[in-house]
Amino acid sequence: MGKITFEVMKKTVEQTIVAPATPHGTSALAVIRVSGPETRSILRKMFHCESPTPRMATLAVARHPETQKKLDSLLYIFYAAPNSYTGEDSLELFPHGNPLIVRSLIDAMCSLENVRIAYRGEYTKRAFLNGKMDLVQAESVADVIHSQTLSALDNAHKLLSGKFSKDVHELAHKLKDISARIELEVDFVEEEADPDFAGWKDRFSEIQEKVKDLIRHFKNSGAINKKPRIVLYGAPNAGKSSLLNALLKENRVLVSDIPGTTRDFIEVSLPLPSGEATLIDTAGIAEVAQNALDERSMEKSVEAIESADLAICLVDATQANTAEAQKQIAEAKEKGHWIVYSKIDLAGNAPIPSDVTLTLSSKAGTGLSELVQMLDKALFPEGETSDEYWITSERECAALREADAGLDRIQTLLDTNPAVELIAFELRSVANSLAEIVGEISSEDVLQTIFNGFCIGK
Ligand SMILES: Nc1nc2c(c(=O)[nH]1)N(C=O)[C@@H](CNc1ccc(C(=O)N[C@@H](CCC(=O)O)C(=O)O)cc1)CN2
Numbered sequence: 001m002g003k004i005t006f007e008v009m010k011k012t013v014e015q016t017i018v019a020p021a022t023p024h025g026t027s028a029l030a031v032i033r034v035s036g037p038e039t040r041s042i043l044r045k046m047f048h049c050e051s052p053t054p055r056m057a058t059l060a061v062a063r064h065p066e067t068q069k070k071l072d073s074l075l076y077i078f079y080a081a082p083n084s085y086t087g088e089d090s091l092e093l094f095p096h097g098n099p100l101i102v103r104s105l106i107d108a109m110c111s112l113e114n115v116r117i118a119y120r121g122e123y124t125k126r127a128f129l130n131g132k133m134d135l136v137q138a139e140s141v142a143d144v145i146h147s148q149t150l151s152a153l154d155n156a157h158k159l160l161s162g163k164f165s166k167d168v169h170e171l172a173h174k175l176k177d178i179s180a181r182i183e184l185e186v187d188f189v190e191e192e193a194d195p196d197f198a199g200w201k202d203r204f205s206e207i208q209e210k211v212k213d214l215i216r217h218f219k220n221s222g223a224i225n226k227k228p229r230i231v232l233y234g235a236p237n238a239g240k241s242s243l244l245n246a247l248l249k250e251n252r253v254l255v256s257d258i259p260g261t262t263r264d265f266i267e268v269s270l271p272l273p274s275g276e277a278t279l280i281d282t283a284g285i286a287e288v289a290q291n292a293l294d295e296r297s298m299e300k301s302v303e304a305i306e307s308a309d310l311a312i313c314l315v316d317a318t319q320a321n322t323a324e325a326q327k328q329i330a331e332a333k334e335k336g337h338w339i340v341y342s343k344i345d346l347a348g349n350a351p352i353p354s355d356v357t358l359t360l361s362s363k364a365g366t367g368l369s370e371l372v373q374m375l376d377k378a379l380f381p382e383g384e385t386s387d388e389y390w391i392t393s394e395r396e397c398a399a400l401r402e403a404d405a406g407l408d409r410i411q412t413l414l415d416t417n418p419a420v421e422l423i424a425f426e427l428r429s430v431a432n433s434l435a436e437i438v439g440e441i442s443s444e445d446v447l448q449t450i451f452n453g454f455c456i457g458k
């Protein structure tokens, strides 16, 4: 499908859309969103409200437009175009959170002419088409909703607030600036010397560096939402399972004084101050396996350690001076793992070597809050103050790569004393790639793909 500008598509929006904005199910309240030209007539026919005050929460009885049957008593807020999320007349209903009520309100509204259920992402699509946000921001709305970690959420908020959009606009502006200079220079030097190709190359390089930098800041949503993995390992009986229980403040996994209690590794979610981590308890690793099952358990522990973002070698403080423990500590140190002494309540006043990250007792509860703080700091280092952001959309990254390729072609052209028309042609293609990112140029099928990934009601 060819590319059309959003000026053309704007005219295709005329139906009024309705959808629940909250999940299906029983809750204290539900939210229903309405947007489009029939909004005021819905208020008239169902709420007997002739001239709504915009942005004021109003208590009213909702009635069926035909039968006048009472559907619920609820609060609503009316938004007058263009001062709404979508830029159209909009309405939010806050009924009691009974799915029967939600259903009957939506059915009642959809019985009116030109009112229908919204497609996925249609509110945000309309917000985009009405110029309320650009395409990067529209895509980031889905990230804001689906972020699984606080850092992913922080990033999504940066994209929604337009940090990336601003950088794209700055690049587009610089490109325009060069185009203008090139045209000027070409007119000027026409009969005399060659144009200043070397000077142009530098300016293009500067832009291309920034484009490449943005491409490096791409992380797909799987990667950005990945919970960091903390693996607890160590000798049998070191106290790994006890530590997991102590960190979770519940008896989640089996603990006993029999070495080899844990067999399979066990993954649990560990909430830390800045986000969730996955905590993995493993079977103890002994110097020699007692049997085939023991051997298999230990292999699985090693697999788990290899998957770790942070591995903690837990050492029973009362056993720390044995040859076996010393060997394990040396290996752990080599691999950059943390060395943590457990059962410190039993250790007396024995000196603690300086390479020990931390000492704790799951039984007495000492050292646990320090461990939580250290884990938090190590796994969630970036503060919200950083200006850095990750691009999470494949589409946006692909457009950046196209821009990069176009800039490559321009650089090659400039090496061969080109016709200026050729450069101008490539310049337009780079400018188009940048315009596609923020959606200044877009096609209906691209929009379709983007907004189909959204929830109903968003
Ligand atoms: N009740 C409610 N809460 C919500 C939303 C919503 O649509 N409704 N949002 C939906 O995502 C998010 C907030 N985002 C919003 C963005 C713009 C506008 C809006 O009305 N914009 C108008 C007026 C701006 C103003 O008064 O400053 C505009 O842009 O013209 C509303 C919500 C989260 N919470």
Ligand SMILES: Nc1nc2c(ncn2[C@@H]2O[C@H](COP(=O)(O)OP(=O)(O)OP(=O)(O)O)[C@@H](O)[C@H]2O)c(=O)[nH]1
Binding pocket: 235, 236, 237, 238, 239, 240, 241, 242, 243, 254, 255, 256, 257, 258, 259, 260, 261, 262, 263, 282, 283, 284, 285, 342, 343, 344, 345, 346, 360, 361, 362, 363, 364
């Ligand atoms: N005094 C004291 N005992 C502890 C502490 N932590 C664990 N223990 C005891 O040490 C024994 C082994 O604890 P577990 O947590 O099962 O050890 P593990 O490392 O998971 O052992 P395996 O699963 O067999 O590898 C149990 O009897 C615990 O009660 C502690 O901080 N202080």
Ligand SMILES: [Mg+2]
Binding pocket: 240, 241, 242, 254, 255, 261, 262, 281, 282, 283, 284
């Ligand atoms: Mg265990």
